[in-house]
Amino acid sequence: MIRKARQQDVRFIHGLLARYGQEGLLLARPLTELYELLRDFVVAEDDQGRLVGTCALHLCWEDLCEVRSLAVLPELKGQGWGQRLVEACCSEAVTLGFGKVFALTYVPEFFARFGFERVDKSRLPNKIWADCLSCVKFPDCDEIAMLLEL
Numbered sequence: 069m070i071r072k073a074r075q076q077d078v079r080f081i082h083g084l085l086a087r088y089g090q091e092g093l094l095l096a097r098p099l100t101e102l103y104e105l106l107r108d109f110v111v112a113e114d115d116q117g118r119l120v121g122t123c124a125l126h127l128c129w130e131d132l133c134e135v136r137s138l139a140v141l142p143e144l145k146g147q148g149w150g151q152r153l154v155e156a157c158c159s160e161a162v163t164l165g166f167g168k169v170f171a172l173t174y175v176p177e178f179f180a181r182f183g184f185e186r187v188d189k190s191r192l193p194n195k196i197w198a199d200c201l202s203c204v205k206f207p208d209c210d211e212i213a214m215l216l217e218l
């Protein structure tokens with residue numbers, strides 16, 4: 069199942085993001101930030117109650133939010149968890165009244181499966197670049213911006 073994250077999940081989320089962060093696939097986040105942003109996160113839990121993945125919906129601007137920090141345990145990829153995590157975040161965006169969600173990613177083909185379309189990063193409002201300033205890749209970011217109209 070997919071459920072909202074709880075504070076007891078933060079160590080798992082931290083470890084998983086750190087693992088893929090080292091590979092340069094996403095932005096790892098420090099524990100302090102994860103506790104502060106915990107309400108952004110959902111986690112995937114299997115039938116035995118084990119955590120298998122995570123994703124965050126970050127509210128950015130009028131009518132715009134971001135799906136980010138998407139990660140599934142390497143040994144459990146390909147079982148539909150990534151799809152369910154993205155769908156849960158998009159569903160929350162709709163519930164909150166948002167009309168657009170974007171992702172900055174190295175796996176555009178994955179997001180395209182759910183209707184996301186490639187857009188020029190310059191179409192995204194300046195406010196979203198606040199996060200980028202603290203990113204190790206700034207200013208040479210080669211992530212691809214994908215946008216979904218909900």
Ligand SMILES: CC(C)(COP(=O)(O)OP(=O)(O)OC[C@H]1O[C@@H](n2cnc3c(N)ncnc32)[C@H](O)[C@@H]1OP(=O)(O)O)[C@@H](O)C(=O)NCCC(=O)NCCS
Pocket residue numbers: 088093094136137138139140141144145146147148149150151152171172173174175177178181
């Ligand atoms: C990207 C990621 C979250 C996908 O999770 P997953 O659980 O393996 O994905 P799913 O099993 O839900 O896949 C759903 C569909 O997308 C496809 N898919 C999965 N990864 C894909 C990729 N990298 N590129 C294209 N399609 C992909 C699957 O084949 C599946 O298609 P199907 O329904 O026809 O079988 C996972 O590979 C991951 O954690 N990667 C490392 C971290 C990362 O890159 N995160 C994204 C940061 S934006």
